Amino acid sequence: MPYHDTDPATLARIAFVLGARGERASARRFGGSAERVDAAGERRRVDSGDSLRDEGLDAEAEEIVAEIEALERSKARIEAQLLDAYAALHTVEELQLARLPRTPVPLSAEQVVTQEIACATGVGAAEVSRRLELATAPRRHRVVRERLRDGRVSLHRALQVVAETRSLDDSVLPGLETAVLAPAPDGSVSSQRLFISRLRRCVRSADHRGEDERHCAAVRRRRVHGHLTDDGMGVFTVVAPGESVVGVLDRVDALARAARAAGDERTLDQLRSDLLCDLALFGIVPATGAQAAPAVVAPTCGSWLASAPPAVVRIVVPFEVAVGLSDAACEIPGHGWVTAAHARQIMTAPGSVWQRLAVDVNSGRALELSTDRYAPTREMVEHVRAVDGVCRAPGCQVPAERCDLDHIVPWPEGETRVSNLESLSRGCHNPKTARVWTVERIDDDGVRWTSLAGRSYVTYPRDWREALRDPGAGPPSGAESELELPESDPPPF
Incomplete structure (x- = not known):
């Protein structure tokens, strides 16, 4: 994945997807067993999953x-x-x-x-x-x-x-x-x-051209406004480029979660509010931030802002889009889509950092790593998240970076390898742990989920080149597709 760091206040990360052919390790199918109660009340063993199931129910x-x-x-x-x-x-x-x-x-x-x-x-x-x-x-x-x-x-x-x-x-x-x-x-x-x-x-x-024109017009309308409410609080609104808003939200959320993990008793919403206000009022506050603060307003999260990392925004840019051969939309995972021209503008901003993600040119899927340890290596964690893209539970679109990493077949029976690891949001991980869902690996790197109602759903690794096949995402048609953005929009190569 290319990752893109903009200015010190907002580091944008770009996932730069290259088509590459490679062999995928074949997925193993692991079986379990469980007891099941039949109509006569006798318990028997079955080969699918390890939970008690009632056939009548x-x-x-x-x-x-x-x-x-x-x-x-x-x-x-x-x-x-x-x-x-x-x-x-x-x-x-x-x-x-x-x-x-x-x-x-x-x-x-x-x-x-x-x-x-x-x-x-x-x-x-x-x-x-x-x-x-x-x-x-x-x-x-x-x-x-x-x-x-x-x-x-x-x-x-x-x-x-x-x-x-x-x-x-x-x-x-x-x-x-x-x-x-x-x-x-x-x-x-x-x-x-x-x-x-x-x-x-x-x-x-x-509609990349129309979207880009609307984006350019919107950039000129960026602003901040706010008002006080009757309960002594206040509300402010910031209208800014999407990548900046995403960076602010993700940075504040990461800081709030770190504070909660360290024992802060405030709720995540309260921490996000306090941290954002502290950042706006005081910037990166030293541990003794109160010394530099006005007497009337003192920072509430100074210790957390003392070593606050810069904001990070990730955007996935297929190779064809990066070099101007396609106008497919590009994703800011977890937040939405931007046009090809906007993506090229983001990835060519000063301070960009690109990371290459090699994928199969036909399936769009990433390659695989493995280890004999229970805990995956840092490289494996990043790779599994790159393979999955989003939570692997049916229908869930929570970005993999916000998910838990789970063994499909419990370790040590199941190896710690990409083919036996999956990204699961907490809301999907808990029902799996509670055996509301049974999960198994199937062919073609699929993961089959079976509900209590006996319905099966199969999820597959993220296809990072999917947008290239969208209607209207083909090669730009002549000069008409070249849109002049505020800082121009040249291909990066």
Whole structure:
């Protein structure tokens, strides 16, 4: 991964992804055993996992989950019919308006239909308007409408696609919507977090020029404002470039967690607030920071700021994007996506530090390291996080850097190697430890998760080159794709 250090106040790290071919060590499949109680009350051993399972409850849970799935599909089909009714009403109201005499304040059919439906159903006007936008654009959003009619996408997600793609040309949408609404890598329904991440990434890849123009305009509007509240507190807002905001948030969060780990009794939210104020008021405060502080305001976290590390921002930049061969969106893990031009601007800022991550050019996956110790080496920790990218539990998108490192097959039965280690957020690690989920390694570096309802989901290592395949992320088309950013945007080589 390339890592990029900007100025001393904000070090940005860039993950610079290179395509490389290499052999992956074959994953081992480890088996366990457990007792299970059959209908006669006898305990027996099974080969999948090591937890006690009740077949009757498992079957009942599976039946209920299947019923929920069927009801959601039926709901989506009804919502498709609802949109058809919206469109039909819009057509009728449009004809009615055409026959009315002109008025000094003309009304659109959208306004009339929105008010009509809101009054009849009690649904908010804003929600009616969002549905109407999709209902009256069946050709523009034909992929979404087809999925809705088939019960394969909810109206909620369909409307999110509509809202995020308003600035895009009609020609881009079929491919984009197909990519965004695709199943998860294991074929199951994509989680909401994965869906949103895909949607925002694809939009920034397809509309990189428009996004960059909006970013340039927004940079000129950066500002700080605040106000006091009635309870004696206050609120301030800082509008700044995304990489700066991410660096501030991550730095303060890291300091707050260090303070908590050392015994500070304040909550993380309280510590983040106090630390941010101390940083803004006093900069890097020495351990005796009170000596330099005004009498009225004294730092509350001086000891923690005495050796505070600089802020770090990581951004993943595929090689093709770095050299200007692609306009795929680039990720700031855990925070969102930026356009290719913005990513090149970040990675070429003074003080950049790049770290190369070699990945398989076809799968986009990283290589593997191993050790015979229980605790992985520091290099292995960094490598596992690079391989996973995010938490390996189904649907979770917590960045790997914020996750625990867990043995899939407990040590020493399971070796301490990349193929037997996974990144798990605390919220996913605890249920696995409690055996709410059973986990096993399968072929192609997959990890199969099985729920109490008997549903299985497979997660795979992070594909660091995925954005390069987004619709609209192909090679820049001539001079028209070259956008002049405030500090120019040349390729780094």
